[in-house]
Amino acid sequence: MSVTQPLALNADATLVDWLRQQARLRGSAVALRHKQRGIWHETTWSQASAEVGRLAARLAQQGFGAGERLLVISHPRPEALLLSLAAQALDGSAILLDPLASGASLRHLLAHAAPAYVFAEGQVEVDLVLATGARRLIIYADARGLAHYRQPALLAYQQALADEGPSPQAPRSSQQHAAFVFYRGTDSGAIEQQQLQHRELLLAGKQLVLGERLTAREQALAARALPTDAQIRYLLAPWLLAGFCLNFPENLATRDIDRRELGPTLVAGTRETYGRLAELVFDRLPSPGSWLRRLIDYALQPQAPAWVRWLSVYPLRRPLSDVLGLRRARVPLLIGEPLPEPTRRLFVAIGVKVRAWPEGAHWQPSDVPSATPSVSPVGLLSTGVVQ
Amino acid sequence: MTTLPQPLLRLEHISLSFKGVHAISDIGFDVAPGEICALIGPNGAGKSSLLNVINGVYQPQQGRITFDGQVRRQMRPHDAARRGIARTFQNIALFKGMSVLDNVLTGRTLSTRSSWLEQALRIGRAPREEDAQRRRAEEVIEFLRIQPWRHALVGQLPYGLQKRVELARALVAEPRLLLLDEPMAGMNADEKLEMSQFILDSNREFATTVVLIEHDIGVVMGLSHHVVVLDYGKKIGDGSPDEVRRNPEVIRAYLGTKH
Numbered sequence: 001m002s003v004t005q006p007l008a009l010n011a012d013a014t015l016v017d018w019l020r021q022q023a024r025l026r027g028s029a030v031a032l033r034h035k036q037r038g039i040w041h042e043t044t045w046s047q048a049s050a051e052v053g054r055l056a057a058r059l060a061q062q063g064f065g066a067g068e069r070l071l072v073i074s075h076p077r078p079e080a081l082l083l084s085l086a087a088q089a090l091d092g093s094a095i096l097l098d099p100l101a102s103g104a105s106l107r108h109l110l111a112h113a114a115p116a117y118v119f120a121e122g123q124v125e126v127d128l129v130l131a132t133g134a135r136r137l138i139i140y141a142d143a144r145g146l147a148h149y150r151q152p153a154l155l156a157y158q159q160a161l162a163d164e165g166p167s168p169q170a171p172r173s174s175q176q177h178a179a180f181v182f183y184r185g186t187d188s189g190a191i192e193q194q195q196l197q198h199r200e201l202l203l204a205g206k207q208l209v210l211g212e213r214l215t216a217r218e219q220a221l222a223a224r225a226l227p228t229d230a231q232i233r234y235l236l237a238p239w240l241l242a243g244f245c246l247n248f249p250e251n252l253a254t255r256d257i258d259r260r261e262l263g264p265t266l267v268a269g270t271r272e273t274y275g276r277l278a279e280l281v282f283d284r285l286p287s288p289g290s291w292l293r294r295l296i297d298y299a300l301q302p303q304a305p306a307w308v309r310w311l312s313v314y315p316l317r318r319p320l321s322d323v324l325g326l327r328r329a330r331v332p333l334l335i336g337e338p339l340p341e342p343t344r345r346l347f348v349a350i351g352v353k354v355r356a357w358p359e360g361a362h363w364q365p366s367d368v369p370s371a372t373p374s375v376s377p378v379g380l381l382s383t384g385v386v387q
Numbered sequence: 388m389t390t391l392p393q394p395l396l397r398l399e400h401i402s403l404s405f406k407g408v409h410a411i412s413d414i415g416f417d418v419a420p421g422e423i424c425a426l427i428g429p430n431g432a433g434k435s436s437l438l439n440v441i442n443g444v445y446q447p448q449q450g451r452i453t454f455d456g457q458v459r460r461q462m463r464p465h466d467a468a469r470r471g472i473a474r475t476f477q478n479i480a481l482f483k484g485m486s487v488l489d490n491v492l493t494g495r496t497l498s499t500r501s502s503w504l505e506q507a508l509r510i511g512r513a514p515r516e517e518d519a520q521r522r523r524a525e526e527v528i529e530f531l532r533i534q535p536w537r538h539a540l541v542g543q544l545p546y547g548l549q550k551r552v553e554l555a556r557a558l559v560a561e562p563r564l565l566l567l568d569e570p571m572a573g574m575n576a577d578e579k580l581e582m583s584q585f586i587l588d589s590n591r592e593f594a595t596t597v598v599l600i601e602h603d604i605g606v607v608m609g610l611s612h613h614v615v616v617l618d619y620g621k622k623i624g625d626g627s628p629d630e631v632r633r634n635p636e637v638i639r640a641y642l643g644t645k646h
Contacts, residue, residue, distance in 0.1 A: 037525035038488075038537060144530070144592065253535040 023049035055086035066091035071115035193366035205237025218244035259325030300349035401450035428617035473562035483542030
């Protein structure tokens with residue numbers, strides 16, 4: 001199978017169809033890599049596809065059907081991604097909340113979305129979900145602190161995978177249906193939403209794959225601080241279309257170390273992401289005004305003579321791009337607002353050509369709550385934390 | 388009729404003196420399995436000495452210690468460690484020139500079964516054992532959220548983080564009884580809160596029984612199930628935080644005064 005295979009599938013294919021297609025085409029290739037406890041764990045395309053199938057069976061067993069919504073409140077991690085795809089495999093959609101939003105904002109959005117099915121990353125998120133109403137199913141990934149919780153709706157991700165139910169009679173997913181829904185609160189307290197349909201995502205993904213010539217050889221990093229809608233547009237759809245490997249860092253605090261270890265070729269970040277990386281570089285440079293700093297600034301200037309730039313490659317430019325883990329970055333994408341001039345100049349100087357892509361978000365007022373009402377409180381109201 | 392669980396640790400009539408100076412006089416109390424027991428008292432009350440008696444650094448002149456059903460007059464530190472007693476120190480005792488991971492791995496030394504030859508040649512039991520030790524160390528590193536500093540040299544870390552690494556080294560030994568000597572000394576309020584949470588989590592998640600010394604009464608009362616109050620080497624209070632708070636002798640000797 002060529003790593004640059006043409007993007008070919010039915011015009012009405014959905015994201016899950018693309019996952020299955022990649023499993024057929026390059027089943028043993030690595031689809032996902034997630035660092036946990038210091039070790040990168042790999043999932044192949046066929047494993048990812050099988051996992052989505054098992055998760056869909058579990059969701060169907062719990063009554064999840066066409067038009068239902070699974071709310072995901074988690075930093076980017078494989079479990080969140082695969083569960084979202086499982087929901088879509090049943091012709092449902094995934095509501096993604098920004099886990100970095102404030103607790104008050106998340107509570108407000110949770111009350112509005114009133115989801116019956118939830119994926120909550122760990123104890124903090126589970127507490128938040130339990131505090132805002134009864135749920136039919138809450139799947140969690142990180143069991144820490146949850147050992148004493150007795151809510152019947154709670155289910156560990158590994159358990160959801162292990163207890164395989166009968167294969168669901170999956171309805172045919174439609175490209176017209178929303179694959180992902182995002183909610184956000186405004187300053188006035190109103191709630192806005194953004195829906196991404198399969199067709200829209202795949203078209204945008206195709207545009208990126210062709211525009212940036214992405215192949216299955218790419219190593220992409222899902223930076224955990226990148227807004228979730230940008231993750232979906234610029235990483236998820238291209239991942240499914242091009243069949244490259246999507247990497248998830250261990251956590252927010254280790255992302256820079258993980259990037260350095262990995263050396264991704266495809267990176268998507270915002271102005272803030274690149275600004276933070278630039279700060280990492282500036283922190284390592286000698287203090288401004290010193291003769292060494294003046295020399296470095298001179299060598300990094302685009303107007304510096306060619307021989308100076310050439311001489312500075314090994315002692316300066318390469319070590320700096322190594323520090324950032326961007327040495328192999330072939331496609332560094334900037335989503336949204338442009339970079340401030342000093343930051344832009346720095347990345348040009350160290351040979352990282354950041355390319356801007358539009359944010360592409362269309363937020364609309366959300367008057368209509370979730371299509372799926374919250375489950376009847378009968379029997380599920382015992383949501384208090386059992387110590 | 389309900390029967391009380393057998394205490395994990397029982398101290399009876401423990402007395403310790405150094406060249407005739409009484410550091411501890413006739414102290415006894417029980418520590419139930421799974422509880423967090425705090426030793427409080429003014430400086431010089433004998434708290435650290437008592438901790439040293441429990442893990443065998445000091446040998447008491449009188450009294451006996453029952454740990455996990457076994458009665459001992461004396462216990463050597465190595466014995467204590469093998470039987471599941473781990474500890475941290477008031478002054479950080481880490482290998483400053485080694486990485487966080489390597490420091491944590493030293494806590495697994497006692498559970499190593501392979502010979503030095505197997506380890507040197509990476510044959511026999513050594514590779515499998517090494518993998519298992521690393522897995523356990525990584526679990527604790529994740530638990531205490533010190534992953535970003537996994538490969539950093541301990542000597543270069545701030546004080547609060549070094550304290551956390553020391554806790555990690557103790558926890559990685561999978562102790563049944565964890566002795567913490569002023570785990571929050573020198574920390575600011577946020578760091579204390581964080582450390583308290585880690586101690587509480589260790590107690591809940593790993594069912595580790597904890598005996599700790601702490602001067603911050605607010606922290607102690609919020610964290611502990613059981614408080615023992617010492618003053619001039621004698622026990623003056625023993626009970627739940629509420630009972631101790633109401634104990635007139637404790638109020639007179641300790642809580643009511645500023646130190």
